[in-house]
Amino acid sequence: MSEPETMSLRFPDPEQRRAIEAAATEAGVSMQEYILSAAYERATAVEMKFLEAFKDSMARSGDAFEAEPSASDPSPEQRAAEQQARVALGQQGQGRAA
Known part of the structure; x- marks a missing residue:
């Protein structure tokens, strides 16, 4: 079994790389781990926002069905x-x- 390859960490903006490198160092993790953690947190935040909007939509739909009887009632x-x-x-x- 071979070792997993490392992620290519090329940044067109050297200041961006330094900022990420400093943040990773401050957090005590590698740049790769820092970037992956940030991506996961962002994806989770997007998912939570979607689920909240979905719950709100379901509530509005339920209210609409309760307000107006239909063929299903x-x-x-x-x-x-x-x-x-x-x-x-x-x-x-x-x-x-x-």
């Missing part, structure tokens, strides 16, 4: 008819099983 009459149909089907099934 049957009327009391329709519920009673469905209940009667279930009872009738249950009685028919009992008759055949006997």
